Amino acid sequence: MSNSTRDLLLRLAPSIYGPTILFTLGAYAMLPIVPVIAVSQGAGLGLSGVIASAVVVGRLLGNLPASWLVSRSGERIAMLIASAVAFAGALGVALAPSLAVLGASVFVIGFAEATFGLARHSLMTTRVPVSFRARALSLIGGSHRFGRFAGPFLAAGLLGLTGAQEAPVWAFVVCLALTALLVGFAPDPERLLSDRPPGGPASTGPVPAPGSSGVIGAIRVGREPLLRIGGSAAILSGLRSVKDVLLPLWGVSIGLDATGVALVVGIAGTIDFALFYVSGQVMDRFGRLWAALPATVAMALSFLLLATTHDLPGAVWWLVGCSVVIGIGNGLSSGILLTLGADLAPRGNPAPYLAAWRTLTDFGGAAAPLAVSAIAAVSLPLASTVTGVLAVLGAAGFARWIPRYVPRMRSDPGRGPDPDPDPEPPAPRTPSGA
Structure with missing residues (x-):
C-alpha cells in the first residue's frame, strides 16, 4: 500500500470506520438480548423469535426509502439521521411497555441500520x-x-457486572451517541475524499441517462448486471447467514455441548475476521473474481463434504475442518458485496442503484437461512447438501458474469490498477482478466 493510500484510509477512520465499529458493536450487544426481553414480558419462544427477526425486516424495507434520503440530504446528514432514528429505537427497546412497542423499536433499528x-x-x-x-x-x-x-462479549460482560438484562441495550444507546459525535465532528469524509490521490476515478459504473433518476430508473439502466451478478451476490449473502444457523445445529446434532459449539463457531469467526484485509488486497491487485470465486467454491466444497460426515466416527473433527474452510472462504469474500455494488453503480448518484443492490443481497441473507432451517427440520445432511449446491450456483454465476460486467483492472507500475475507461459493459473475458 502506498503512503498516500495508507494516510487517506487512516484519515477516514474517525468518520467512517469508527462509526461502523461503534454502530455494529452496540447493535450486536443488544440483539442477542431482545428475545430475553421479549420472554420476560410474556412472549413465547415463537413470538420472541419473530420480534428479534424484526431487525432483518427493517433492513430489507429500509434500503429503498434510504436511497431517497441519501440522494436529497447527502451521505453525512443521512448517517446522522440514521443514528438519531436508531437512538430512538434503542430507547424504545430499553423502555418498551409492551411487546408491540418492543417489536416496532427493533424494526426501527433495522430500518435505521439500512440507511x-x-x-x-x-x-x-x-x-x-x-x-x-x-x-x-x-x-x-x-x-x-x-x-x-x-x-x-460486551453484552456478556455487562450482564455479569450489572445483572440487568437491559444493560446491553443502554450500551447500544451510548454507542449510538458516540457514533453521532464522530460522524458530526470528525473531519468531513466528503472533504477528505474530494482531494483524492492518483489512482483512477472514483466511479466505473455507467452514466445514467436523463430521466433515469430514482430506484426504478437506476434498475432500468443496470438491470442485467443487477440480476446476474446481484443474484450471485445474494447467494453469497445467503451462505454467510446459513453458516451461522447450520454449523451450530450440526454441532448439537453430533453431540457437542454449548461450549463445544461456541468454540467451533468462534474458530470460524476468528479466521474470517483475520482475513478481511487480505480480501481487499486480492481484489485490488488481481480483480474481483479472485476473491468471489475462491470464497464461494470453498464454501461449496465444505458444505457438500460436511453433508457426508454426520455419522462418521470423527464427525467432530470433520465439523471443525469444514468450519475452518468456511471461515477462510467467508474471510476472503470480505467487502466483496460492497465492492461489486460500487463497481456496478451508475456515476454521479449511485444511491438508488445501491439501494436495489443491497435489498437484493439482504433478501438473500434473510431468505436462505429460513429455507435451510426448514430443510434441516427434515434432514441436516440434506440441508448441507442444498447449501453446497446453492454455493456452486453462486460460484458459476460469479465466474460467468464478473468478467463481463466489472471493468478489467490493468496494473501500471507507479499508478496502481486503472479501470477500463469504456463505460459500456465490456465483451466477455476469461477469468484471468477480471
Missing part, C-alpha cells in the same frame, strides 16, 4: 479511487465483523 449502511456505501462509491476501492470497502467489512464478534 446508515447505504449512506456509507454511497459515500465510498462516489469518492474513493477505484485503485484501492476494494481495500477501503474491505476495511468496512472488517469493521462490521469486529463489531459482530465483540458485541456479544
Whole structure:
C-alpha cells in the first residue's frame, strides 16, 4: 500500500470506520438480548423469535426509502439521521411497555441500520479511487465483523457486572451517541475524499441517462448486471447467514455441548475476521473474481463434504475442518458485496442503484437461512447438501458474469490498477482478466 493510500484510509477512520465499529458493536450487544426481553414480558419462544427477526425486516424495507434520503440530504446528514432514528429505537427497546412497542423499536433499528449502511456505501462509491476501492470497502467489512464478534462479549460482560438484562441495550444507546459525535465532528469524509490521490476515478459504473433518476430508473439502466451478478451476490449473502444457523445445529446434532459449539463457531469467526484485509488486497491487485470465486467454491466444497460426515466416527473433527474452510472462504469474500455494488453503480448518484443492490443481497441473507432451517427440520445432511449446491450456483454465476460486467483492472507500475475507461459493459473475458 502506498503512503498516500495508507494516510487517506487512516484519515477516514474517525468518520467512517469508527462509526461502523461503534454502530455494529452496540447493535450486536443488544440483539442477542431482545428475545430475553421479549420472554420476560410474556412472549413465547415463537413470538420472541419473530420480534428479534424484526431487525432483518427493517433492513430489507429500509434500503429503498434510504436511497431517497441519501440522494436529497447527502451521505453525512443521512448517517446522522440514521443514528438519531436508531437512538430512538434503542430507547424504545430499553423502555418498551409492551411487546408491540418492543417489536416496532427493533424494526426501527433495522430500518435505521439500512440507511446508515447505504449512506456509507454511497459515500465510498462516489469518492474513493477505484485503485484501492476494494481495500477501503474491505476495511468496512472488517469493521462490521469486529463489531459482530465483540458485541456479544460486551453484552456478556455487562450482564455479569450489572445483572440487568437491559444493560446491553443502554450500551447500544451510548454507542449510538458516540457514533453521532464522530460522524458530526470528525473531519468531513466528503472533504477528505474530494482531494483524492492518483489512482483512477472514483466511479466505473455507467452514466445514467436523463430521466433515469430514482430506484426504478437506476434498475432500468443496470438491470442485467443487477440480476446476474446481484443474484450471485445474494447467494453469497445467503451462505454467510446459513453458516451461522447450520454449523451450530450440526454441532448439537453430533453431540457437542454449548461450549463445544461456541468454540467451533468462534474458530470460524476468528479466521474470517483475520482475513478481511487480505480480501481487499486480492481484489485490488488481481480483480474481483479472485476473491468471489475462491470464497464461494470453498464454501461449496465444505458444505457438500460436511453433508457426508454426520455419522462418521470423527464427525467432530470433520465439523471443525469444514468450519475452518468456511471461515477462510467467508474471510476472503470480505467487502466483496460492497465492492461489486460500487463497481456496478451508475456515476454521479449511485444511491438508488445501491439501494436495489443491497435489498437484493439482504433478501438473500434473510431468505436462505429460513429455507435451510426448514430443510434441516427434515434432514441436516440434506440441508448441507442444498447449501453446497446453492454455493456452486453462486460460484458459476460469479465466474460467468464478473468478467463481463466489472471493468478489467490493468496494473501500471507507479499508478496502481486503472479501470477500463469504456463505460459500456465490456465483451466477455476469461477469468484471468477480471
